[in-house]
Amino acid sequence: MRAHHLLVAGVLFLASCGGSASPPPATQSAHFPVTLVGSTGVSVTITKQPHRIVSLSPTATEMLFAIGAGPQVVAVDDQSNFPASAPHTKLSGFQPNIEAIAAYAPDLVVAADDIGGLVHGLQAVNIPILIEGPAKTIDDSYRQMVQLGTATGQGAGADSVVAKERSDVAAIVATLAKPTRALKIYHELDSTYYTATSATFIGQVYKVLGLSNIADAATGAAPDYPQLSAEYIVSSNPDLIVLADTNCCRQDRGTVAARPGWSVIAAVKSGEVINVDDDVASRWGPRMIDFLRVVAPHVRDIEKQAA
Amino acid sequence: MLGIFGPRAEPAAGALIALGGLPRLRWVWGAAGFASLLIAAAVGALVGPVHIGLGTVFAALLSHVPWLGSSVSGVDPGQATILWSLRFPRVVLGALVGGMLATAGAAYQGVFRNPLADPYLLGAAAGANLGATLAIAFAPGGSFIGVNLVPLAAFAGAGAAVAGAFALGRTVTGLRTATGLILAGVAVAAFFNAIQTYVQQSQTNSLRQVYSWILGRLVTAGWDGVLLVLPYVALSLVVIYVHRRLLDALSVGEDEVVTLGVSVRRVRLIVVIAATLGTAAVVAVAGTIAFVGIIVPHTIRLLAGRSYRVVVPLSMLFGAAFIVLADTAARTVVSPGELPIGVITAFVGAPFFIAVMRSTRVAAL
Amino acid sequence: MSDVLLAGVSVSYGTKPVLRGLDLDVRSGEWLSLIGPNGAGKTTVLRAIARLARFEGDIRIGGRALAGMGTRDVARRVAMLLQEPQMPAGMTVSQYVLLGRSPHLGYLGKESGKDRRIVADILRRLALDEFASRSLDQLSGGERQRVAIARALAQRAPVLLIDEPTTSLDMGRQQAVLELIDELRAEQELTVIAAMHELTLAGQYSDRLALLVQGALVAVGPPDEILTESAISDHYRANVRIVDMNGSGHAVVPVRK
Numbered sequence: 058m059r060a061h062h063l064l065v066a067g068v069l070f071l072a073s074c075g076g077s078a079s080p081p082p083a084t085q086s087a088h089f090p091v092t093l094v095g096s097t098g099v100s101v102t103i104t105k106q107p108h109r110i111v112s113l114s115p116t117a118t119e120m121l122f123a124i125g126a127g128p129q130v131v132a133v134d135d136q137s138n139f140p141a142s143a144p145h146t147k148l149s150g151f152q153p154n155i156e157a158i159a160a161y162a163p164d165l166v167v168a169a170d171d172i173g174g175l176v177h178g179l180q181a182v183n184i185p186i187l188i189e190g191p192a193k194t195i196d197d198s199y200r201q202m203v204q205l206g207t208a209t210g211q212g213a214g215a216d217s218v219v220a221k222e223r224s225d226v227a228a229i230v231a232t233l234a235k236p237t238r239a240l241k242i243y244h245e246l247d248s249t250y251y252t253a254t255s256a257t258f259i260g261q262v263y264k265v266l267g268l269s270n271i272a273d274a275a276t277g278a279a280p281d282y283p284q285l286s287a288e289y290i291v292s293s294n295p296d297l298i299v300l301a302d303t304n305c306c307r308q309d310r311g312t313v314a315a316r317p318g319w320s321v322i323a324a325v326k327s328g329e330v331i332n333v334d335d336d337v338a339s340r341w342g343p344r345m346i347d348f349l350r351v352v353a354p355h356v357r358d359i360e361k362q363a364a
Numbered sequence: 365m366l367g368i369f370g371p372r373a374e375p376a377a378g379a380l381i382a383l384g385g386l387p388r389l390r391w392v393w394g395a396a397g398f399a400s401l402l403i404a405a406a407v408g409a410l411v412g413p414v415h416i417g418l419g420t421v422f423a424a425l426l427s428h429v430p431w432l433g434s435s436v437s438g439v440d441p442g443q444a445t446i447l448w449s450l451r452f453p454r455v456v457l458g459a460l461v462g463g464m465l466a467t468a469g470a471a472y473q474g475v476f477r478n479p480l481a482d483p484y485l486l487g488a489a490a491g492a493n494l495g496a497t498l499a500i501a502f503a504p505g506g507s508f509i510g511v512n513l514v515p516l517a518a519f520a521g522a523g524a525a526v527a528g529a530f531a532l533g534r535t536v537t538g539l540r541t542a543t544g545l546i547l548a549g550v551a552v553a554a555f556f557n558a559i560q561t562y563v564q565q566s567q568t569n570s571l572r573q574v575y576s577w578i579l580g581r582l583v584t585a586g587w588d589g590v591l592l593v594l595p596y597v598a599l600s601l602v603v604i605y606v607h608r609r610l611l612d613a614l615s616v617g618e619d620e621v622v623t624l625g626v627s628v629r630r631v632r633l634i635v636v637i638a639a640t641l642g643t644a645a646v647v648a649v650a651g652t653i654a655f656v657g658i659i660v661p662h663t664i665r666l667l668a669g670r671s672y673r674v675v676v677p678l679s680m681l682f683g684a685a686f687i688v689l690a691d692t693a694a695r696t697v698v699s700p701g702e703l704p705i706g707v708i709t710a711f712v713g714a715p716f717f718i719a720v721m722r723s724t725r726v727a728a729l
Numbered sequence: 730m731s732d733v734l735l736a737g738v739s740v741s742y743g744t745k746p747v748l749r750g751l752d753l754d755v756r757s758g759e760w761l762s763l764i765g766p767n768g769a770g771k772t773t774v775l776r777a778i779a780r781l782a783r784f785e786g787d788i789r790i791g792g793r794a795l796a797g798m799g800t801r802d803v804a805r806r807v808a809m810l811l812q813e814p815q816m817p818a819g820m821t822v823s824q825y826v827l828l829g830r831s832p833h834l835g836y837l838g839k840e841s842g843k844d845r846r847i848v849a850d851i852l853r854r855l856a857l858d859e860f861a862s863r864s865l866d867q868l869s870g871g872e873r874q875r876v877a878i879a880r881a882l883a884q885r886a887p888v889l890l891i892d893e894p895t896t897s898l899d900m901g902r903q904q905a906v907l908e909l910i911d912e913l914r915a916e917q918e919l920t921v922i923a924a925m926h927e928l929t930l931a932g933q934y935s936d937r938l939a940l941l942v943q944g945a946l947v948a949v950g951p952p953d954e955i956l957t958e959s960a961i962s963d964h965y966r967a968n969v970r971i972v973d974m975n976g977s978g979h980a981v982v983p984v985r986k
Binding site for chain 1: 412413414441442443445446448449450451453504506565568569570572573576577581586587588695698699700701702703
Binding site for chain 3: 383384385386387606607609610612613615616617619620621622623624625626627665669670671
């Protein structure tokens with residue numbers, strides 16, 4: 058393995074010395090400097106392998122640690138709660154304080170959004186910042202992990218994580234039968250019936266599972282996170298309800314069944330109302346596979362019932 | 365110029381001396397109010413993201429009438445559930461919310477003799493928003509004695525803000541003037557708003573929920589929500605209604621009306637407490653819906669007369685109709701999605717009011 | 730009985746004393762005018778009797794102390810005509826005058842047929858019946874003055890306080906208003922206390938004058954006793970001549986030196 062890697066490294070090093078790097082696969086040995094373009098179109102040049110990474114995005118934190126760049130991370134934001142071993146700080150990704158970030162002397166900052174002049178501020182103090190915004194598709198998520206691999210010199214780690222995810226997803230999907238009719242899902246973000254359409258990452262995950270999202274009819278209200286009316290949800294009669302508001306709003310099977318008029322819904326009648334961790338459902342990182350593993354058995358059950 | 369009819373002459377009891385020019389609620393307007401409320405309720409019951417026919421609506425209604433109900437059959441249970449558990453209570457709640465906010469606005473305008481007064485003048489909105497934000501951010505999904513914590517906290521917040529405004533007004537100006545009370549309300553509202561903004565911004569997980577609550581939404585807690593606000597709204601409306609003559613009297617100014625034997629402080633206290641009670645209740649359930657408390661009473665003044673004997677009852681009826689229609693729009697314009705109702709009231713209300721202003725001779729308020 | 734008694738009445742606005750230990754005795758049915766230079770406290774005396782200003786001391790109306798009375802009781806005994814009454818636009822004349830019946834209604838009471846008849850009667854007497862449905866903002870200054878008087882009369886209070894009844898009225902209207910008040914006073918046995926800066930007119934219509942200077946009562950008495958050149962020129966710091974008009978009172982004439 059080692060020799061093979063060294064050979065490839067050598068070839069690539071000779072082939073692209075001094076030029077701007079190309080996207081994956083990169084190799085374990087640092088291939089720097091490298092210029093990357095983030096989600097907002099802003100490009101960043103990383104001159105050498107970063108060892109003082111600050112992450113202001115919980116998803117990026119998960120990705121960094123999954124691909125093996127954990128030891129290179131010195132600070133993560135206040136919302137990054139996974140993995141538990143990540144160096145937790147009070148830095149905020151929502152209201153970033155440039156000085157506080159700069160105090161960690163980072164050589165790379167990763168964020169999910171350019172809020173409050175973050176990019177401009179960090180560029181002014183010559184700190185490279187890479188924006189990895191919310192993924193819209195599963196492939197986006199893979200691309201981000203690979204890009205982070207390139208940015209941190211953990212290209213091989215990124216490649217292997219992505220490959221494993223792909224195969225895991227395929228394995229899960231293979232266990233699902235083709236349903237006789239489209240099975241409907243309602244994904245609940247909070248107790249005022251905000252939901253996510255197929256134009257979101259979580260919506261794409263449901264698509265992979267072969268489910269039909271009742272929120273897609275409401276893209277007129279908002280393309281990604283519209284608010285639905287109760288009577289529409291009831292009359293759509295979803296087969297599966299996923300509650301992503303267990304932490305924020307303490308919703309569960311019992312509270313849903315108690316809502317006026319909801320007891321007639323197929324999902325409620327058959328008990329297919331599942332709770333997922335709010336964080337897992339709202340991030341687009343490698344734990345997506347955990348989410349799939351929680352939801353898939355229920356999809357299998359419903360398919361059996363519908364058959 | 366004078367004919368003197370002797371010392372202290374009483375007019376003969378039987379003499380028909382008709383006194384013209386007294387404000388009366390003309391029956392035409394009262395009928396129009398009731399009609400618009402009925403039409404709005406019908407529209408609200410018939411229109412929605414789920415298409416339900418007229419016959420089904422009637423059948424669903426009748427099936428809940430005692431003694432008649434058992435004879436009604438053939439109603440699709442799914443649609444009946446939607447109608448009875450979701451749509452009907454929403455229409456009724458909308459009527460209560462709209463009637464209450466419009467009447468409270470009229471009452472505040474009368475008590476403070478200020479055309480820009482709305483039910484949130486003394487900080488009720490700021491207090492409710494703060495209470496709701498705290499509940500959503502720190503105790504989501506919680507409940508107290510079986511009632512969801514958010515409306516409870518909002519109600520308590522609204523009451524606390526108004527009480528705070530009174531306390532502040534009393535220490536600063538001795539409550540002698542309405543202006544002092546308004547200023548105190550502004551100060552309290554600013555303070556509560558500041559805290560609310562801080563909490564809201566620092567609890568990013570609940571940001572969307574908080575915004576959604578603030579912009580206003582007729583949350584369908586079924587008939588529970590209706591029953592929750594009904595006693596407060598009923599009490600509040602009754603108190604304001606019986607004070608309509610006194611609200612008229614207040615328009616001559618505080619000094620003068622005292623010389624007429626009216627205890628201004630007492631009237632102000634009672635009316636404000638009543639209006640705030642009802643406002644806090646509806647805000648707790650529906651969020652802070654803006655505009656209703658100003659648009660509806662002023663439109664009625666321009667069209668039907670300025671006396672509170674006209675404005676108060678008509679505000680109840682037309683305010684109710686307005687919110688029922690606005691809510692219907694909120695759930696059909698981007699169907700099956702929903703818009704916050706505050707967006708609709710602002711969008712629709714402002715141009716309508718401008719149109720009314722331009723077409724009617726506007727007297728100085 | 731509707732005599733008004735002030736004993737040791739003091740009023741301060743904040744720390745500034747406006748009335749100091751005023752003693753005044755107004756007999757039932759008389760017309761007493763308060764005169765004096767600006768800032769003397771004339772309006773304050775009226776406000777104290779109407780209980781619009783906090784006072785120390787004792788004020789009694791018909792023997793009953795003002796301090797212990799409820800707001801309604803005071804309004805049934807004392808009617809006040811302010812210098813610039815507020816006339817809300819959109820209110821009709823009859824509605825405005827009907828407000829004068831408020832002291833006789835319960836807290837949430839409604840006006841009865843009797844109240845409406847009283848108001849109709851007053852409007853007729855003051856030649857305002859054509860204006861009954863007219864909106865207040867459509868009246869002239871003189872008409873508004875009459876409407877304000879009508880409302881005060883509707884109160885049927887035995888004491889009538891008037892603050893500057895002649896301001897912004899032309900000479901003819903000034904006379905008309907004062908004549909009207911005098912006739913009504915006789916007819917209804919009212920006690921009238923008026924603050925007036927128009928000295929000649931005050932002398933012609935009042936039974937007695939009370940001269941206030943800087944919150945203290947300097948002199949009380951019939952007009953010909955009070956309206957003397959020395960008193961007026963001293964306290965008003967004005968150059969005046971008093972002219973006896975042989976049965977029609979005294980004219981106070983400003984003289985230019």
